[in-house]
Amino acid sequence: DIQMTQSPSSLSASVGDRVTITCQASQDISNYLNWYQQKPGQAPKLLIYDATNLETGVPSRFRGSGSGTDFTFTITSLQPEDFATYYCQQYENLPRYTFGQGTRLEIK
Amino acid sequence: QVQLRESGPGLVKPSQTLSLTCTVSGGSISSGGYYWSWVRQHPGNGLEWIGCIYHRGSTSTYYKPSLESRVTISLDTSKNQFSLELSSVTAADTAVYYCARDGFRGDRRIFAMDVWGQGTTVTVSS
Numbered sequence: 742d743i744q745m746t747q748s749p750s751s752l753s754a755s756v757g758d759r760v761t762i763t764c765q766a767s768q769d770i771s772n773y774l775n776w777y778q779q780k781p782g783q784a785p786k787l788l789i790y791d792a793t794n795l796e797t798g799v800p801s802r803f804r805g806s807g808s809g810t811d812f813t814f815t816i817t818s819l820q821p822e823d824f825a826t827y828y829c830q831q832y833e834n835l836p837r838y839t840f841g842q843g844t845r846l847e848i849k
Numbered sequence: 850q851v852q853l854r855e856s857g858p859g860l861v862k863p864s865q866t867l868s869l870t871c872t873v874s875g876g877s878i879s880s881g882g883y884y885w886s887w888v889r890q891h892p893g894n895g896l897e898w899i900g901c902i903y904h905r906g907s908t909s910t911y912y913k914p915s916l917e918s919r920v921t922i923s924l925d926t927s928k929n930q931f932s933l934e935l936s937s938v939t940a941a942d943t944a945v946y947y948c949a950r951d952g953f954r955g956d957r958r959i960f961a962m963d964v965w966g967q968g969t970t971v972t973v974s975s
Contacts, residue, residue, distance in 0.1 A: 830896075842895050
Protein backbone atom coordinates (compact mmCIF):
# COMPACT_ATOMS: atom_id res chain seq x y z
CA ASP A 742 0.00 0.00 0.00
CA ILE A 743 1.09 3.54 -0.72
CA GLN A 744 1.58 5.55 2.46
CA MET A 745 1.11 9.29 2.57
CA THR A 746 3.06 11.31 5.10
CA GLN A 747 1.60 14.76 5.57
CA SER A 748 3.34 17.43 7.60
CA PRO A 749 3.09 19.28 9.79
CA SER A 750 0.18 17.74 11.68
CA SER A 751 -0.70 21.15 13.03
CA LEU A 752 0.31 24.68 12.29
CA SER A 753 -0.34 28.08 13.82
CA ALA A 754 -0.32 31.11 11.56
CA SER A 755 -1.66 34.64 11.28
CA VAL A 756 -3.90 36.28 8.73
CA GLY A 757 -1.76 37.34 5.80
CA ASP A 758 0.89 34.67 6.35
CA ARG A 759 2.14 32.32 3.68
CA VAL A 760 1.57 28.72 4.72
CA THR A 761 3.01 25.53 3.26
CA ILE A 762 1.96 21.93 3.87
CA THR A 763 3.79 18.97 2.44
CA CYS A 764 2.71 15.48 1.52
CA GLN A 765 5.16 12.72 0.75
CA ALA A 766 4.23 9.46 -0.91
CA SER A 767 6.01 6.21 -0.17
CA GLN A 768 6.42 5.62 -3.90
CA ASP A 769 6.05 7.50 -7.15
CA ILE A 770 2.44 8.56 -7.68
CA SER A 771 3.06 10.87 -10.65
CA ASN A 772 0.59 13.75 -10.21
CA TYR A 773 -2.17 11.61 -8.75
CA LEU A 774 -2.75 13.83 -5.75
CA ASN A 775 -5.59 16.00 -4.53
CA TRP A 776 -5.98 18.48 -1.67
CA TYR A 777 -9.08 19.04 0.44
CA GLN A 778 -10.17 21.51 3.09
CA GLN A 779 -12.41 20.48 5.95
CA LYS A 780 -14.00 22.79 8.49
CA PRO A 781 -15.50 21.51 11.75
CA GLY A 782 -18.83 19.81 11.25
CA GLN A 783 -18.58 19.98 7.47
CA ALA A 784 -17.73 17.58 4.69
CA PRO A 785 -14.36 17.95 2.98
CA LYS A 786 -14.16 20.35 0.06
CA LEU A 787 -11.99 19.74 -2.99
CA LEU A 788 -9.45 22.52 -3.54
CA ILE A 789 -6.76 21.12 -5.84
CA TYR A 790 -6.84 18.09 -8.13
CA ASP A 791 -4.11 16.37 -10.11
CA ALA A 792 -1.52 18.05 -7.86
CA THR A 793 -1.72 21.49 -9.44
CA ASN A 794 -5.19 22.18 -10.81
CA LEU A 795 -7.31 24.67 -8.91
CA GLU A 796 -10.91 23.55 -8.51
CA THR A 797 -13.50 25.87 -10.01
CA GLY A 798 -14.49 28.64 -7.62
CA VAL A 799 -11.52 28.16 -5.30
CA PRO A 800 -9.50 31.34 -4.67
CA SER A 801 -6.16 31.63 -6.41
CA ARG A 802 -4.30 32.02 -3.11
CA PHE A 803 -4.48 28.23 -2.88
CA ARG A 804 -1.76 26.48 -4.88
CA GLY A 805 -0.52 22.96 -5.35
CA SER A 806 2.76 21.75 -6.74
CA GLY A 807 4.90 18.66 -7.00
CA SER A 808 5.01 15.29 -8.69
CA GLY A 809 6.45 11.87 -8.04
CA THR A 810 6.75 11.54 -4.29
CA ASP A 811 6.87 15.11 -2.98
CA PHE A 812 3.99 17.54 -3.04
CA THR A 813 3.35 20.97 -1.59
CA PHE A 814 0.18 22.85 -0.81
CA THR A 815 0.50 26.59 -0.29
CA ILE A 816 -1.82 29.33 0.85
CA THR A 817 -0.12 32.53 -0.26
CA SER A 818 -1.93 34.94 2.05
CA LEU A 819 -4.04 33.42 4.80
CA GLN A 820 -7.57 34.66 5.17
CA PRO A 821 -9.76 34.19 8.28
CA GLU A 822 -11.91 31.63 6.48
CA ASP A 823 -8.88 29.45 5.71
CA PHE A 824 -8.45 28.16 9.22
CA ALA A 825 -9.40 24.53 8.82
CA THR A 826 -7.89 21.08 8.41
CA TYR A 827 -6.27 20.17 5.11
CA TYR A 828 -5.82 16.70 3.66
CA CYS A 829 -3.88 15.32 0.75
CA GLN A 830 -5.28 12.31 -1.09
CA GLN A 831 -3.53 10.01 -3.55
CA TYR A 832 -5.14 7.83 -6.18
CA GLU A 833 -2.23 6.06 -7.84
CA ASN A 834 -3.95 2.70 -7.34
CA LEU A 835 -7.13 3.72 -9.12
CA PRO A 836 -9.86 3.88 -8.07
CA ARG A 837 -8.64 3.30 -4.52
CA TYR A 838 -7.73 6.35 -2.51
CA THR A 839 -5.54 7.08 0.49
CA PHE A 840 -5.66 10.25 2.53
CA GLY A 841 -2.86 11.91 4.41
CA GLN A 842 -3.20 12.34 8.16
CA GLY A 843 -4.30 15.94 7.87
CA THR A 844 -2.88 19.30 8.88
CA ARG A 845 -4.82 21.42 11.32
CA LEU A 846 -4.29 25.10 10.59
CA GLU A 847 -4.99 27.29 13.60
CA ILE A 848 -4.95 30.99 14.29
CA LYS A 849 -1.84 32.24 16.03
CA GLN B 850 -26.41 20.29 -9.30
CA VAL B 851 -25.97 16.80 -7.88
CA GLN B 852 -26.50 16.44 -4.15
CA LEU B 853 -25.88 13.48 -1.89
CA ARG B 854 -27.55 12.65 1.39
CA GLU B 855 -26.64 9.85 3.77
CA SER B 856 -29.24 8.08 5.89
CA GLY B 857 -29.35 5.16 8.27
CA PRO B 858 -29.30 4.18 11.93
CA GLY B 859 -27.19 6.32 14.20
CA LEU B 860 -26.63 3.49 16.66
CA VAL B 861 -25.54 -0.04 15.87
CA LYS B 862 -24.79 -2.83 18.32
CA PRO B 863 -21.42 -4.56 18.30
CA SER B 864 -21.19 -7.58 16.00
CA GLN B 865 -24.14 -6.36 13.95
CA THR B 866 -24.13 -4.95 10.42
CA LEU B 867 -24.00 -1.22 9.78
CA SER B 868 -26.20 -0.23 6.85
CA LEU B 869 -26.22 3.23 5.28
CA THR B 870 -27.79 4.63 2.16
CA CYS B 871 -26.75 7.58 0.03
CA THR B 872 -29.55 9.19 -1.96
CA VAL B 873 -28.54 11.03 -5.10
CA SER B 874 -30.59 14.01 -6.23
CA GLY B 875 -30.16 16.36 -9.16
CA GLY B 876 -28.81 13.65 -11.43
CA SER B 877 -29.07 9.98 -12.28
CA ILE B 878 -26.80 7.51 -10.54
CA SER B 879 -26.76 5.36 -13.65
CA SER B 880 -25.57 8.01 -16.07
CA GLY B 881 -22.15 9.47 -16.54
CA GLY B 882 -20.00 6.61 -15.34
CA TYR B 883 -19.08 8.05 -11.97
CA TYR B 884 -17.38 6.38 -9.04
CA TRP B 885 -19.58 6.57 -5.94
CA SER B 886 -17.58 6.33 -2.73
CA TRP B 887 -17.94 5.92 0.99
CA VAL B 888 -15.49 7.69 3.28
CA ARG B 889 -15.46 7.71 7.07
CA GLN B 890 -13.90 9.84 9.76
CA HIS B 891 -13.29 8.51 13.25
CA PRO B 892 -13.89 11.01 16.06
CA GLY B 893 -11.15 13.61 16.02
CA ASN B 894 -9.26 11.78 13.30
CA GLY B 895 -8.58 11.91 9.60
CA LEU B 896 -10.40 10.62 6.58
CA GLU B 897 -10.51 6.96 5.55
CA TRP B 898 -11.69 5.81 2.13
CA ILE B 899 -13.83 2.67 2.52
CA GLY B 900 -14.71 1.77 -1.03
CA CYS B 901 -16.58 2.72 -4.16
CA ILE B 902 -18.88 1.44 -6.82
CA TYR B 903 -18.84 2.15 -10.54
CA HIS B 904 -21.83 1.69 -12.77
CA ARG B 905 -22.02 2.00 -16.50
CA GLY B 906 -24.02 -0.88 -17.85
CA SER B 907 -22.34 -3.32 -15.51
CA THR B 908 -21.23 -2.65 -11.96
CA SER B 909 -17.80 -2.88 -10.35
CA THR B 910 -16.84 -2.44 -6.72
CA TYR B 911 -13.51 -1.55 -5.10
CA TYR B 912 -12.72 -1.72 -1.41
CA LYS B 913 -10.00 -0.73 0.99
CA PRO B 914 -8.05 -3.98 1.44
CA SER B 915 -8.15 -3.92 5.24
CA LEU B 916 -11.95 -3.61 5.21
CA GLU B 917 -12.73 -5.76 2.20
CA SER B 918 -13.80 -8.82 4.16
CA ARG B 919 -16.53 -6.84 5.94
CA VAL B 920 -17.70 -4.31 3.34
CA THR B 921 -20.33 -4.46 0.63
CA ILE B 922 -21.28 -1.50 -1.51
CA SER B 923 -24.28 -1.80 -3.78
CA LEU B 924 -26.35 0.41 -6.01
CA ASP B 925 -30.08 0.70 -6.68
CA THR B 926 -30.71 2.58 -9.89
CA SER B 927 -34.48 2.49 -9.43
CA LYS B 928 -34.14 4.48 -6.20
CA ASN B 929 -31.13 6.51 -7.32
CA GLN B 930 -29.24 5.32 -4.27
CA PHE B 931 -26.11 3.48 -3.32
CA SER B 932 -25.52 1.70 -0.05
CA LEU B 933 -22.86 0.61 2.39
CA GLU B 934 -22.96 -2.49 4.54
CA LEU B 935 -20.23 -3.09 7.11
CA SER B 936 -20.52 -6.34 9.00
CA SER B 937 -19.28 -7.44 12.41
CA VAL B 938 -18.89 -3.90 13.66
CA THR B 939 -16.97 -2.93 16.76
CA ALA B 940 -16.47 0.34 18.60
CA ALA B 941 -13.63 1.02 16.17
CA ASP B 942 -16.24 1.52 13.44
CA THR B 943 -17.76 4.47 15.27
CA ALA B 944 -17.34 7.37 12.87
CA VAL B 945 -18.95 9.96 10.66
CA TYR B 946 -19.71 8.30 7.34
CA TYR B 947 -19.74 10.32 4.13
CA CYS B 948 -20.81 9.42 0.64
CA ALA B 949 -19.03 11.16 -2.20
CA ARG B 950 -18.62 11.19 -5.95
CA ASP B 951 -15.77 11.92 -8.30
CA GLY B 952 -16.19 14.32 -11.16
CA PHE B 953 -15.43 15.33 -14.70
CA ARG B 954 -13.82 18.47 -15.98
CA GLY B 955 -15.07 18.75 -19.51
CA ASP B 956 -14.74 15.26 -20.94
CA ARG B 957 -11.92 14.26 -18.64
CA ARG B 958 -12.55 12.33 -15.47
CA ILE B 959 -10.83 13.64 -12.40
CA PHE B 960 -10.20 11.14 -9.63
CA ALA B 961 -11.14 13.58 -6.94
CA MET B 962 -14.30 13.78 -4.87
CA ASP B 963 -16.03 16.98 -5.79
CA VAL B 964 -19.49 16.19 -4.43
CA TRP B 965 -20.03 15.09 -0.83
CA GLY B 966 -22.93 14.36 1.45
CA GLN B 967 -23.14 16.15 4.76
CA GLY B 968 -22.16 13.03 6.68
CA THR B 969 -23.97 10.86 9.18
CA THR B 970 -22.70 9.81 12.59
CA VAL B 971 -22.77 6.14 13.46
CA THR B 972 -22.01 4.96 16.97
CA VAL B 973 -21.31 1.32 17.71
CA SER B 974 -22.40 0.55 21.25
CA SER B 975 -24.50 -1.93 23.14
